[in-house]
Amino acid sequence: MCAFKRLFTGVTLWTWRRSRWISRHGKAVFSSCKPKVCVVGSGPAGFYTAQHLIKGRHDVEVDIYERLPVPFGLVRFGVAPDHPEVKNVINTFTQTAKHARCNFYGNVDVGKDVSVQELQQAYHAVILSYGAEGNRRMGIPGEDLAGVYSAKDFVGWYNGLPSCRELSPNLSCETAVILGQGNVALDVARILLSPTDILKNTDITQPALEALMESKVRRVLIVGRRGPLQIACTIKELREMVTLPGTRPEMMPADFEGVLEALPDLPRPRKRLTELMLKAAVKLPLEEEQERRRKSSRSWGLRFFRSPVLVLPSPDGTRTAGIRLAVNKLQGSGEAARAVLTGNVEDVTCGLVISSIGYKSLLIDPSVPFDSGKAIVPNQMGRVQQSPGLYCSGWLKTGPTGVIATTLNNSFDTARSLMEDMDAGKLDTSAAKSGSQSIRKLLETRGVKPVIFSDWEKIDDVEMRMGESVGKPREKLLTVEKMLQVAWE
Known part of the structure; x- marks a missing residue:
C-alpha cells in the first residue's frame, strides 16, 4: 500500500472511531x-x-x-x-x-x-x-341492515376513496337520519341536501354526483345524545347549514329550554355557536328569510337528547325502515354533562341511517x-x-x-x-x-x-385534465388499478 493510501485509510478510520466515541460519551454533536x-x-x-x-x-x-x-x-x-x-x-x-x-x-x-x-x-x-x-360501531340491533352506513364510508364514497367506490347508497327515501353532531355529520347533511348545481363544480366523484341528482332525500335529521350546549360542530359548519340554498331549518324549540339563560356565561366561541342555533330554532326570522324558507323544498334539523337503540327493519327484514331513539336527560352541565336515559323512546321513519359517531x-x-x-x-x-x-x-x-x-x-x-x-x-x-x-x-x-412523487404527479395531471373537460377542478381516478396504470405508463 502506498503512503497516500495508508494516510487516507488511517484518517478515515480515526474519523469513524472519533464519531463513535463522541456519540457514546456525549461530548459534541459529530456524526458520520x-x-x-x-x-x-x-x-x-x-x-x-x-x-x-x-x-x-x-x-x-x-x-x-x-x-x-x-x-x-x-x-x-x-x-x-x-x-x-x-x-x-x-x-x-x-x-x-x-x-x-x-x-x-x-x-x-x-x-x-x-x-x-x-x-x-x-x-x-x-x-x-x-x-x-376504522369505524366505531353503534352496538345496536339492526345496524348491519341495508341502508345503514358509517359516515366514514359515505364520505369516502363521494370523495373517491377506492375501498368505498361500490358503496352505492340507496337515496330513494325521503328522510335520512345522521347520528352524531360533529363537523363530519354536518358535511354529510350538507352534501345530501345541496343543490347539485353547486356540487357539479366541485371535485365530488361523478358516480356520487349522478346518484345525488336522482336522490329523493328531502329531509335530514342530525341527532345528538346531549344538548345544544354540548354540540360538537363549529360555527362555520352550522352557518353553512343555516344558509344552504333551497333548505329550511326544522328544530324542536323544547330542546332549547334554558339555553338563552345560559348564554351570558358561555365562552365566546360556544356563545356565538349557540346564538346561531337559537336564531335558527326559536327566533322569528325577518320577512325575507321567512319567504326563503317557505319556498324551500328541503329541510334539516338538529335533534338533541336522543340516542339510537334500534334500527327498525322493513316488513321483509332486509332493509332500514326507521330508527328507535331513546330520550335522554342531562346530568351535570357544560362540557362535563352526561346523557342518561329517561325510559322514553320515539321512532323515526327513515330509509337511510348514517352513523357519524367517530373514527378509530x-x-x-x-x-x-x-x-x-x-x-x-x-x-x-x-x-x-x-x-x-x-x-x-x-x-x-x-x-x-x-x-x-x-x-x-x-x-x-x-x-x-x-x-x-x-x-x-x-x-x-x-x-x-x-x-x-x-x-x-x-x-x-x-x-x-x-x-414515487413524480408518479403521483402523473395521476394528478390526468385527474386535473379529466376535471377540466367537464368543468370541475378534478375528476378523481376511483380504483387503485387505474391509479397505478397512469402512474407507470
Missing part, C-alpha cells in the same frame, strides 16, 4: 451519517411531521410511506368537496414532498408489504402517522404497542411507550379529535420530541442506516413497486 427517519402515512399528520423535521434539522432525511398510490390522506378523501379552500394545504405538502431530503413511496402497505420491525432496522426512527381508518385507529403490526380500548398507540408526547426509536403523531396518537390545524400542532410536538431525543443522545444516530435503499430492495423481492 445523516439521520434517516421513516413516516408511515401521508395524511396531514404525516406531512406536518415530516415538514417540521426537515425544517428543524438540516441533516435529517425523511421517507414517507403510504398504502395508497396517492398522497394526502383525509385532505383528499375526508374534506368535503365544497370546501376547496381547506385543500389548499396540499400545496404546502407538495413542497415538503419535493424537498431534496424527502421522498414519497406510495403503494406500500406497512404491516403487509413490509413490517414495522423491518422499517426500524433500516431507519434511525419510525413515526406512525397512518390515522384512523387500527393496529397494523403486532409488534406495535396498542391500546384497543382507546384505539391509540400509548405514547408520551409522541414517544411510543417501551419502544425506543418508535414515535406516533396525528389521530393514532390522540384519537380522532380536532381539525387539520389541531393535527399540525400535534405533529409538530412529535417531531420536536424526536429531535430532542437526537440532541440528548437518547436516539443513536451515529451508525449508518440504509433507509429506503434496503426497503426498496426488500419490496422488489416481494413484488411490490412503490409509487
Whole structure:
C-alpha cells in the first residue's frame, strides 16, 4: 500500500472511531451519517411531521410511506368537496414532498408489504402517522341492515376513496337520519341536501354526483345524545347549514329550554355557536328569510337528547325502515354533562341511517404497542411507550379529535420530541442506516413497486385534465388499478 493510501485509510478510520466515541460519551454533536427517519402515512399528520423535521434539522432525511398510490390522506378523501379552500394545504405538502431530503413511496402497505420491525432496522426512527381508518360501531340491533352506513364510508364514497367506490347508497327515501353532531355529520347533511348545481363544480366523484341528482332525500335529521350546549360542530359548519340554498331549518324549540339563560356565561366561541342555533330554532326570522324558507323544498334539523337503540327493519327484514331513539336527560352541565336515559323512546321513519359517531385507529403490526380500548398507540408526547426509536403523531396518537390545524400542532410536538431525543443522545444516530435503499430492495423481492412523487404527479395531471373537460377542478381516478396504470405508463 502506498503512503497516500495508508494516510487516507488511517484518517478515515480515526474519523469513524472519533464519531463513535463522541456519540457514546456525549461530548459534541459529530456524526458520520445523516439521520434517516421513516413516516408511515401521508395524511396531514404525516406531512406536518415530516415538514417540521426537515425544517428543524438540516441533516435529517425523511421517507414517507403510504398504502395508497396517492398522497394526502383525509385532505383528499375526508374534506368535503365544497370546501376547496381547506385543500389548499396540499400545496404546502407538495413542497415538503419535493424537498431534496424527502421522498414519497406510495403503494406500500406497512404491516403487509413490509413490517414495522423491518422499517426500524433500516431507519434511525419510525413515526406512525397512518390515522384512523376504522369505524366505531353503534352496538345496536339492526345496524348491519341495508341502508345503514358509517359516515366514514359515505364520505369516502363521494370523495373517491377506492375501498368505498361500490358503496352505492340507496337515496330513494325521503328522510335520512345522521347520528352524531360533529363537523363530519354536518358535511354529510350538507352534501345530501345541496343543490347539485353547486356540487357539479366541485371535485365530488361523478358516480356520487349522478346518484345525488336522482336522490329523493328531502329531509335530514342530525341527532345528538346531549344538548345544544354540548354540540360538537363549529360555527362555520352550522352557518353553512343555516344558509344552504333551497333548505329550511326544522328544530324542536323544547330542546332549547334554558339555553338563552345560559348564554351570558358561555365562552365566546360556544356563545356565538349557540346564538346561531337559537336564531335558527326559536327566533322569528325577518320577512325575507321567512319567504326563503317557505319556498324551500328541503329541510334539516338538529335533534338533541336522543340516542339510537334500534334500527327498525322493513316488513321483509332486509332493509332500514326507521330508527328507535331513546330520550335522554342531562346530568351535570357544560362540557362535563352526561346523557342518561329517561325510559322514553320515539321512532323515526327513515330509509337511510348514517352513523357519524367517530373514527378509530387500527393496529397494523403486532409488534406495535396498542391500546384497543382507546384505539391509540400509548405514547408520551409522541414517544411510543417501551419502544425506543418508535414515535406516533396525528389521530393514532390522540384519537380522532380536532381539525387539520389541531393535527399540525400535534405533529409538530412529535417531531420536536424526536429531535430532542437526537440532541440528548437518547436516539443513536451515529451508525449508518440504509433507509429506503434496503426497503426498496426488500419490496422488489416481494413484488411490490412503490409509487414515487413524480408518479403521483402523473395521476394528478390526468385527474386535473379529466376535471377540466367537464368543468370541475378534478375528476378523481376511483380504483387503485387505474391509479397505478397512469402512474407507470
